[in-house]
Structures are given as C-alpha cells and as structure tokens.
Amino acid sequence: MGSPPHILIAGGGIGGLTAAIALARHGARVSLFERASEFGEIGAGLQLSPNAMAVLYAFGLGDEIKAAAFEPEAGILRDYLTGKPLLTTKMRGAYEARYGHGYYNIHRADLHDILVKAARDSGVALHLDHDAQGYAQRSDFISLQTSQGEYSGDALVGADGIKSAIRAKMLGHSEPRYTGFCAWRGTVATNALPEGTLPKAANNWLGPDKHFVAYYLRGGELVNFVAIHKREAWSDEYWTQDADMTELRAAYQDWDAPVCDILNACKQSYLWGLSDHPALPNWTDGRAALLGDAAHPMLPFMAQGAAMAIEDAWVLASKVLSRDAPMAFRLRAYQAARYQRATMVQDISRNNAKLYHAHDAIGLAKRAVMLKTASLFPAAAHSKFDPVFGVDVTKSHPICQV
Numbered sequence: 001m002g003s004p005p006h007i008l009i010a011g012g013g014i015g016g017l018t019a020a021i022a023l024a025r026h027g028a029r030v031s032l033f034e035r036a037s038e039f040g041e042i043g044a045g046l047q048l049s050p051n052a053m054a055v056l057y058a059f060g061l062g063d064e065i066k067a068a069a070f071e072p073e074a075g076i077l078r079d080y081l082t083g084k085p086l087l088t089t090k091m092r093g094a095y096e097a098r099y100g101h102g103y104y105n106i107h108r109a110d111l112h113d114i115l116v117k118a119a120r121d122s123g124v125a126l127h128l129d130h131d132a133q134g135y136a137q138r139s140d141f142i143s144l145q146t147s148q149g150e151y152s153g154d155a156l157v158g159a160d161g162i163k164s165a166i167r168a169k170m171l172g173h174s175e176p177r178y179t180g181f182c183a184w185r186g187t188v189a190t191n192a193l194p195e196g197t198l199p200k201a202a203n204n205w206l207g208p209d210k211h212f213v214a215y216y217l218r219g220g221e222l223v224n225f226v227a228i229h230k231r232e233a234w235s236d237e238y239w240t241q242d243a244d245m246t247e248l249r250a251a252y253q254d255w256d257a258p259v260c261d262i263l264n265a266c267k268q269s270y271l272w273g274l275s276d277h278p279a280l281p282n283w284t285d286g287r288a289a290l291l292g293d294a295a296h297p298m299l300p301f302m303a304q305g306a307a308m309a310i311e312d313a314w315v316l317a318s319k320v321l322s323r324d325a326p327m328a329f330r331l332r333a334y335q336a337a338r339y340q341r342a343t344m345v346q347d348i349s350r351n352n353a354k355l356y357h358a359h360d361a362i363g364l365a366k367r368a369v370m371l372k373t374a375s376l377f378p379a380a381a382h383s384k385f386d387p388v389f390g391v392d393v394t395k396s397h398p399i400c401q402v
C-alpha cells in the first residue's frame with residue numbers, strides 16, 4: 001500500500017473546511033490555505049437543511065451543532081403588509097421523521113468555529129495569510145502557488161468562493177453577474193425586541209420585488225434577518241460593513257410590525273450584492289477540482305449554497321480516496337456525481353426568486369394558487385422538498401479509509 005494522498009485545499013470557508021475534515025478523517029494528508037489572516041465568518045445566520053446535517057452528523061459534529069443552533073417549529077410564508085400566514089410548513093419533528101435529520105439555524109461564526117476545531121483535531125495543516133494565486137500541473141503532482149510560496153500535493157481543491165482564483169486559472173477569468181438584487185443581513189438581541197415579536201419559526205414575509213426572512217439563533221438569544229430587494233447601484237461583491245440602516249428601514253417602512261421592530265432594533269447590518277454565474281462547463285482540470293461557490297455559486301432563495309458545498313466535500317473525499325484510478329479520473333468522477341444536482345439546485349434557487357418576488361397580477365395570481373394548493377395538500381407540499389432535503393450523500397457515497 002502506498003502513502004496516503006496529500007491534498008491541497010485553497011479556501012477555508014465552509015466548503016474548504018468540510019472537505020479538509022472529510023479527507024483527513026479518512027486518512028488523507030491535508031494542507032489548507034486561507035488568504036485571510038484569521039479564520040472567521042460574517043455576523044449572520046445560516047440555515048442548515050437535513051441534507052447538510054447528514055454530513056455534519058457523519059463527522060460526529062451533529063449534536064454540537066444542534067446545541068449551538070435553533071430548530072424552528074415551522075416555516076411560515078407571510079403577507080408583507082398584514083403578516084397573515086400564506087403557507088405554514090411544519091419543520092420541528094416533521095423533518096427529522098421524514099429525512100432523518102432536522103433543519104437548524106446557526107450563527108455562521110459558531111459553525112465556522114466548530115469546523116476549524118474539527119479540522120485541527122483531524123490533523124489538517126491550516127495555513128493563514130496564504131493567498132492562492134494559481135497552480136501548475138506536473139506529471140505526478142500538482143503545485144499550488146500562493147503569496148507565501150509554492151506547495152505540492154497529489155490534488156488541489158479550489159474552495160475559494162465565488163471569485164475563485166483557482167477557477168480563473170482553470171477556465172479563464174469570468175466575473176459573476178450582479179442580479180440587481182442585494183441582501184442585507186444582521187442580528188438583533190431577542191431581548192431588544194418587544195416581547196413576542198417573532199414566533200419560533202423561520203418567518204418569510206413576501207412582498208413585491210422584496211422579501212424579508214427572520215429566524216432565531218443560539219437557542220433563541222438572537223434574531224437573524226435577511227432582507228432582499230432590488231438595488232440598481234452595486235460596485236463590489238463582498239460584504240461591506242456599515243450598510244446604511246436608514247436606507248434599509250425606509251425600504252421596509254410600511255411592512256408588517258415585526259419587520260419594522262427588527263429593523264428599528266438593529267444597529268448594524270451587512271450588505272451583499274447577489275451575483276449569479278451560469279453553470280460552468282467543467283469543474284476539473286487534471287489534478288485540480290472546484291467545490292462549493294467556486295464551482296456553482298447560487299442565489300440564496302433556497303438557502304442551499306453552503307449545503308451544496310458540504311455535500312460536495314463529502315463526495316469529493318469519497319472519490320479522491322477510492323484509489324481505483326489516476327487522480328484526474330477520480331476528480332472527474334466527483335464532478336460527474338455532483339454536477340447535475342448542483343445545477344438543479346441553482347435552477348430551483350433562481351425559480352424561487354421569481355416566486356418570492358412576484359409583483360405583477362399574473363405572478364401574484366400564480367403564487368396565490370400555488371400556496372393555496374400547498375396549504376390544502378400539505379403532504380404533496382412537503383414532498384416537493386424531497387429531491388433537495390431527502391438526499392444523504394454519506395449513504396450514497398461511502399468513503400474508504402486509506
């Protein structure tokens with residue numbers, strides 16, 4: 001038996017860290033390169049669906065994540081002016097019974113901390129302040145060029161996000177396209193809100209060309225919100241601190257009272273320009289492969305970008321550690337196993353954008369019929385989520401220990 005493969009990973013976000021854990025826990029040697037000078041995530045929430053939880057449970061991190069998170073009782077779509085529920089989908093208990101795992105809302109920083117610790121404990125070599133800049137293929141290894149020098153390994157994973165340098169090297173430079181929508185996110189201490197402002201649900205108010213999501217984090221201590229609406233002007237794809245709260249409050253000033261209460265209590269929000277990217281022709285090149293947002297950035301209207309990165313990570317490890325073919329073939333097998341699913345979820349996310357932001361008479365009528373039908377036939381409504389939430393890649397793609 002040869003020595004275990006050495007895998008280089010560019011990017012220490014949720015995708016890069018989960019890939020590092022999946023590979024290292026099954027015997028690979030892993031070196032991860034993150035360009036930031038410390039690990040961290042922005043101060044906002046993340047929804048973790050059952051398909052993502054399946055992988056996190058397989059790492060043995062499920063209970064820790066559950067303890068740090070909040071499990072909503074239901075998902076409620078609401079009218080933006082009156083708050084009247086348009087569709088209520090039971091989540092707590094129901095998702096676990098249907099999919100084997102629940103649906104959790106977690107602070108990004110809490111999840112990131114758990115993943116960094118798990119990567120460290122699994123023996124991953126973590127390198128901060130290393131900006132990945134490109135790679136070169138050799139006959140029996142690949143080298144990664146970073147701001148601090150060159151590193152070689154058996155394979156390279158580009159998990160460096162929507163503006164991936166590894167993708168630019170692989171496929172040429174292609175800028176993600178600004179969709180005309182921006183997302184504002186922030187958190188508010190629950191005790192800063194009038195008592196009973198928010199039911200213990202994932203609440204989603206739908207208005208013309210806008211929607212507003214609010215849910216609890218950290219066992220109910222914090223309320224997280226995401227407000228998405230049209231905004232012509234945009235100059236960058238990165239989070240900016242100090243987003244203008246006056247602009248944000250004005251955009252939702254006539255909305256249902258809890259929306260206004262949350263925005264009035266919020267002191268600081270982050271702003272993100274939502275970009276889209278057509279499906280890439282290819283995610284691999286010899287010994288290099290892309291993963292997560294670097295491979296398939298998606299709009300947040302299905303809350304699946306991180307979940308898809310987590311699934312990618314597991315499947316990539318299962319193929320890389322299969323040992324039955326040259327590395328380039330194993331990476332192509334990873335792409336073959338993931339491409340259709342990730343593209344399907346990108347499409348669902350785009351379609352949800354139209355549903356959530358319906359504004360003309362036809363769009364509103366279609367949505368009303370769809371929501372009414374779903375209310376009358378809840379089992380059928382639930383089953384619509386099965387293709388996304390009902391997949392457990394840890395069962396379909398077991399990983400061999402090397």
Ligand SMILES: Cc1cc2nc3c(=O)[nH]c(=O)nc-3n(C[C@H](O)[C@H](O)[C@H](O)COP(=O)(O)OP(=O)(O)OC[C@H]3O[C@@H](n4cnc5c(N)ncnc54)[C@H](O)[C@@H]3O)c2cc1C
Pocket residue numbers: 010011012013014015016033034035036045046047048130131132133159160161162163164165183185226272291292293294298300303304305306307308309
């Ligand atoms: C408003 C909004 C809400 C969302 N809500 C959800 C949700 O509820 N649930 C969900 O599943 N998904 C959600 N997503 C999507 C999710 O945030 C992303 O899909 C996910 O973070 C992608 O993870 P990643 O690791 O692929 O990329 P990233 O999180 O972007 O991580 C990339 C990492 O690589 C580093 N990096 C970048 N360039 C380099 C380089 N050259 N060299 C080295 N390191 C580099 C970065 O610093 C970063 O640490 C949401 C997205 C948005 C915009």
